[in-house]
Amino acid sequence: MGIEISGLSKHYGDFAALEDITLSVPSGGLTALLGPSGSGKTTLLRILGGQETPDAGTVHIDGRDVTRVPAQQRNIGFVFQHYAAFKHMSVAKNVAFGLEIRKLPKERIRQRVEELLQLVQLAQHGHRMPSQLSGGQRQRMALARALAIDPSVLLLDEPFGALDAKVRKELRDWLRRLHDDVHVTSVFVTHDQEEALEVADTIVVVNEGRIEQVGTPDEIYDHPATDFVFHFIGEATRLGEVLLRPHDVLITAEGEQHPVSTARAGTISRWNRVGFEIRLEVTLDEAVQQGPVHVQLTRTEAQGLGIGPGDRVQVAPHPSAELRPAGSH
Amino acid sequence: MRTRTPASVVRIGVVVIYLFLLVGWPMGRVVQETFFTGENYLTMALADPSLRNAVWVTLAAAGCAVVFNTVLGVTLGILLVRYQFPGKRLLSALADLPTSVSPIVVGLALLLAYGPVHGVLGAPLAEAGVQLIFSFPGIVLAVTFVSLPLVLRAVIPVLQEIGTDQETAAQSLGASGGQVLLRITLPSIRWAVAYGVVLTLARAVGEFGAVLVVSGGIVNQTETATIAVQRLHQGFETGQAYAIGFLLALVAVAALVIVTILRPHERND
Ligand SMILES: Nc1ncnc2c1ncn2[C@@H]1O[C@H](COP(=O)(O)OP(=O)(O)OP(=O)(O)O)[C@@H](O)[C@H]1O
Numbered sequence: 001m002g003i004e005i006s007g008l009s010k011h012y013g014d015f016a017a018l019e020d021i022t023l024s025v026p027s028g029g030l031t032a033l034l035g036p037s038g039s040g041k042t043t044l045l046r047i048l049g050g051q052e053t054p055d056a057g058t059v060h061i062d063g064r065d066v067t068r069v070p071a072q073q074r075n076i077g078f079v080f081q082h083y084a085a086f087k088h089m090s091v092a093k094n095v096a097f098g099l100e101i102r103k104l105p106k107e108r109i110r111q112r113v114e115e116l117l118q119l120v121q122l123a124q125h126g127h128r129m130p131s132q133l134s135g136g137q138r139q140r141m142a143l144a145r146a147l148a149i150d151p152s153v154l155l156l157d158e159p160f161g162a163l164d165a166k167v168r169k170e171l172r173d174w175l176r177r178l179h180d181d182v183h184v185t186s187v188f189v190t191h192d193q194e195e196a197l198e199v200a201d202t203i204v205v206v207n208e209g210r211i212e213q214v215g216t217p218d219e220i221y222d223h224p225a226t227d228f229v230f231h232f233i234g235e236a237t238r239l240g241e242v243l244l245r246p247h248d249v250l251i252t253a254e255g256e257q258h259p260v261s262t263a264r265a266g267t268i269s270r271w272n273r274v275g276f277e278i279r280l281e282v283t284l285d286e287a288v289q290q291g292p293v294h295v296q297l298t299r300t301e302a303q304g305l306g307i308g309p310g311d312r313v314q315v316a317p318h319p320s321a322e323l324r325p326a327g328s329h
Numbered sequence: 330m331r332t333r334t335p336a337s338v339v340r341i342g343v344v345v346i347y348l349f350l351l352v353g354w355p356m357g358r359v360v361q362e363t364f365f366t367g368e369n370y371l372t373m374a375l376a377d378p379s380l381r382n383a384v385w386v387t388l389a390a391a392g393c394a395v396v397f398n399t400v401l402g403v404t405l406g407i408l409l410v411r412y413q414f415p416g417k418r419l420l421s422a423l424a425d426l427p428t429s430v431s432p433i434v435v436g437l438a439l440l441l442a443y444g445p446v447h448g449v450l451g452a453p454l455a456e457a458g459v460q461l462i463f464s465f466p467g468i469v470l471a472v473t474f475v476s477l478p479l480v481l482r483a484v485i486p487v488l489q490e491i492g493t494d495q496e497t498a499a500q501s502l503g504a505s506g507g508q509v510l511l512r513i514t515l516p517s518i519r520w521a522v523a524y525g526v527v528l529t530l531a532r533a534v535g536e537f538g539a540v541l542v543v544s545g546g547i548v549n550q551t552e553t554a555t556i557a558v559q560r561l562h563q564g565f566e567t568g569q570a571y572a573i574g575f576l577l578a579l580v581a582v583a584a585l586v587i588v589t590i591l592r593p594h595e596r597n598d
């Protein structure tokens with residue numbers, strides 16, 4: 001059950017937006033489609049939603065072949081980046097739309113709308129127009145509207161993309177909690193890896209119209225299947241012959257005993273503080289690589305190590321770090 | 330609001346004076362001549378059956394033009410903005426033609442096409458007993474022609490601006506094509522349509538040249554208000570000419586005021 005996608009392709013002229021996508025989205029989960037801009041995330045979502053037809057391949061939802069079923073008969077909730085609020089209708093009318101189309105009795109509609117507005121914490125705002133809501137509130141309204149039809153699948157295309165960082169984070173946590181309550185099979189598109197790692201049960205990493213890896217956030221982060229995933233899902237740096245995460249570089253001041261015997265010596269050439277975090281660069285003495293080594297530490301760690309800008313240090317990969325052989329770059 | 334500086338006061342002053350000299354004062358003179366030169370020429374003019382008929386012909390023809398051009402403007406607007414088809418740019422350019430061509434040329438063109446003597450279509454129609462030119466249908470044809478793209482041009486930018494997200498959302502919620510049109514698209518563009526209707530009405534009511542050619546201006550039959558104004562003016566019944574002129578202006582102003590009053594409720598989004 002859930003969504004079964006097999007052999008899906010979509011071309012725009014000569015350009016392949018999606019190539020032979022086969023994917024199974026488990027029922028009841030919150031799945032993130034993660035990938036860079038232009039990778040085909042929206043195209044895949046629109047095919048699932050029925051706004052676009054694939055050139056080849058099939059889509060099954062809960063066991064039913066919907067490849068050729070028009071959007072209006074799919075019973076799928078869709079949430080857009082820019083809310084797509086019906087501007088000429090009140091918030092309550094927006095939420096009621098799908099139910100009115102289904103010709104439910106007035107009283108039932110009123111009750112259901114009230115429930116949903118409660119669920120998305122907009123109970124006080126039913127009579128307002130969408131223009132009188134904040135961005136975050138509008139998106140919650142859009143979510144209530146999509147949930148009103150008891151969709152078999154909820155699709156969200158960069159639902160928080162238009163919001164500022166703080167609201168975005170709040171809404172992200174809120175979506176996670178909502179999903180734990182409602183349990184509708186959901187697929188959301190994002191190009192923000194942090195968002196995907198934090199919210200999703202399963203992450204599907206897409207690149208240039210192909211799937212790079214499918215897995216839980218931990219699997220994706222700790223065991224990236226390809227170099228692309230490794231680079232895309234978090235920051236990466238080179239240390240001699242290997243690639244690793246900047247926070248997996250062990251650093252000590254020169255003269256201290258370094259726990260790894262093969263540590264290389266160098267000088268701290270840049271020192272940047274971003275909030276609680278220190279990002280620094282170490283230029284190695286030996287010319288084993290082109291750029292410097294990037295290292296991330298917390299401020300407390302840096303203080304404990306007694307290092308500062310311009311200091312002489314030694315660096316080596318953490319013994320338990322996930323390492324990848326460095327390519328030519 | 331920016332604070333008022335001497336320079337901005339001067340700028341506003343220049344604009345106000347310019348508009349007053351060009352629009353306000355001449356229009357004010359019409360009002361003055363109509364009501365404040367001894368007689369109330371408006372009641373006098375409206376007591377004249379031939380003038381009442383002229384005003385009626387103008388309003389009826391304008392009403393027809395509004396209906397035709399609204400239906401055409403909305404349909405063509407949706408077609409041009411939402412669909413891709415060959416010949417689309419040509420069609421769009423063609424729709425603009427009526428406002429760029431001089432009305433008198435429009436009149437002559439209609440005469441050639443639909444006239445009872447030379448008209449390609451008109452001659453056979455005349456034989457069948459249908460007279461388009463020198464009758465009410467001809468007037469409707471002329472005013473519809475000259476005001477053709479006004480609703481279309483008002484609707485297109487709004488359709489482009491609202492995009493397809495709302496329509497897609499409605500569809501995913503189960504709405505059929507017709508339901509999307511009635512519940513989403515049309516309500517979203519209703520102020521643009523209203524604006525286009527006002528412009529169409531004003532243009533159709535005020536049309537002179539094209540109507541002069543195709544109507545024949547037969548008093549009590551095919552004479553429109555604008556043609557009557559010219560007849561009265563040339564016949565030295567200037568008071569009544571001003572009165573009808575005042576009425577024509579009133580229709581336009583009233584329509585604009587209605588739209589201005591209705592509009593702000595929708596604008597703040
Ligand atoms: N209607 C279309 N016609 C032509 N090319 C298209 C069309 N829609 C999408 N594409 C192309 O397909 C590719 C994938 O687009 P898509 O919108 O799916 O990317 P995306 O992953 O959602 O990117 P973003 O993160 O920027 O939204 C892009 O290169 C885009 O230019």
Ligand SMILES: [Mg+2]
Nearest residue numbers: 041042043157
């Ligand atoms: Mg996209």
